[in-house]
Amino acid sequence: MASLSRETLLNIFLTIGMLALPFVATAIDEPFYITLxxxxxxxxxAGVGLNLxxxxxxxxxxxxxxxxxxGGYAxxxxxxxxxxxxxxMESPFLIEGTNQMLIIWLVAIIVSGIGAYLIGLLSLRTSGVYFIMITLAFAQMIYYFAISWPAYGGEDGLSIYVRNAFPGVNTLDPQGFYFICFALLMAGIWLSATLKNSRFGAALQSARQNEERLSAVGVKPFNIKLTAFVISGMMTGLAGALFADLNRFVSPSMLSWHMSGEIMILVILGGVGRLYGPLAGAIIYIIFEFIFGGMTEHWQFFLGLVLLGVVLFARGGVIGLIAGRARHD
Amino acid sequence: MTAALFFEQLLNGLQFGVTLFLMAAGLTLVFGVMGLINLAHGSLYMVGAFACAAVAAATGSFWLGLVASIVAAAFAGALIEMTVIRRLYNRDHLDQVLATFALILIFSEGCRFIFGSFPLFLDVPAILAGPITLPGGLPYPIYRLSIIVVGGLVALGLYLLIAKTRLGIRIRAGEADREMIAALGVDIRTLYTIVFALGAGLAGFAGALVGALQSVQVGMGEPVLILAFVVIVIGGIGSIKGALIASILVGIVDTLGRVSLPSLFGLFMDPSAANSIGSSLSSMLIYVLMAVVLIFKPEGLVSQNG
Known part of the structure; x- marks a missing residue:
């Protein structure tokens, strides 16, 4: 029990830290930290989505x-x-563009959900190495499609000239936009926790541990895994829409397999399967990028070394190091 | 599309398929014997291309460069096998993916550090430059034709190696039951290093061959790596025969698709729309092929168990 409460304490600390950060950044006159x-x-x-x-x-x-x-392209x-x-489009019915974040988020969630459903439908027929390669290949297919489709910028990407709007919040103000993103992150973490503790979460975890037993009690593992994959894709898609608004730019690089690797790295750095793992991982990743990226353009060399070290020697990630092993590992 | 153009593109597809095979063979061999998914295989391809370009530039000989590409990639492969990969055989696939992804970052940035971000160029040797007239009067680049021939020879050599030699027997035994052959006194660690270095050497060789057609640059291995994944998913993981069939299939479908789809759409659309739709769809074609294979034969065309 002691290790569990240490993890909870760490989670609370991370939440308070993230809440306080923009005020501290403003106080010390470093507005760039808010963007970070x-x-x-x-x-x-995005990591919370993948973590599910x-x-x-x-x-x-x-x-x-x-x-x-x-999500970004949406x-x-x-x-x-x-x-x-x-x-x-005008026919068969009219669809117009919008700059309202709430509508954009909804569209991003739906589009990435459909994408995850289709990819999941095919790739979940397999498992293990096949699954890894096939998800990679389908992502690459969309990447090449985005590059060769000229209507929305192709290889050059697409600029968003004015950040989209949210009712009652000035999204052009870095703090306002930060709190929107932070609130959605917390909602994502809350959703993950709720799902994990629900009957669905129990079924999903048994699908991971032993599919035969799950089938034996009358639950189809395929449906459970597909549902989880779709929800996971939706959360990552929503993050993509926010990322597009943050950079005011969308390009095929958001679809590249380096991006997949990056999202996976931060889940691993934080600790796989931990509720706050992706957040802890993202903090480390961004700090690492900020410090080493400022020192050398070859910072990814060092990222590679650190990642190698974590995989070979520190498998629980940072939360594992601080809070000890997870209860159910 | 005229018959001559079709035939030329068919040869281009074959050449592309052959280079894919050189990549896929190593990947699938390593997976079949050691059960390891190696994302850094594309980095070994890049190492081979850079070694070839550097040696060719220093000595003026493409042939020395070609030898250097195999040696350098095999050496790099043996090195990472002994330092990193060896620790991953008993880990789950997630750890393997992450560790080899980390190796990609290290290799790519290391290469950028040594050679810079600008692409290097590798000239085709004089004896292979220029076209040759094929029976039927079709001119075709000698270099591309030689890649097809060399690739065919490598495929044959691999078959002989695995089917006829003592090393091949050990490799097949290692695939079937690694505890048993270790118990029979075969040094399994050395065997694994040899298999890994063999796959790496093939990848490096492919990198050097393609490097003379395109440019030699950081990250050149990654698109090829993902195509090689598509190839071994279609062919059946662990099967060299499947890899050969699938790589030629993928090479030809991709090449012909890129040439024919835009003109196919041009039959019923205006040319610019046909061009953009045709080219975007043709870039997706082999993934559609993969999806179709998955629906009907989830284990790949040549199943290891069948």
């Missing part, structure tokens, strides 16, 4: 950039149509 913290919150949310499939469900998806990018495309006052 926004990146942390968004990548953390990867940590709870044991589905090693190496293609989550697909959902991240789909935001970019809707915003660009709203800016140009051109409808996305």
């Amino acid at each position: 913290a926004t990146r942390v919150a968004i990548l953390g949310l 499939a990867l940590g709870t469900g044991g589905l090693v998806s190496f293609g989550h950039a697909a959902f991240f990018g789909l 935001a970019g495309i809707l915003a660009s149509h709203a800016l140009n006052y051109t409808p996305i």
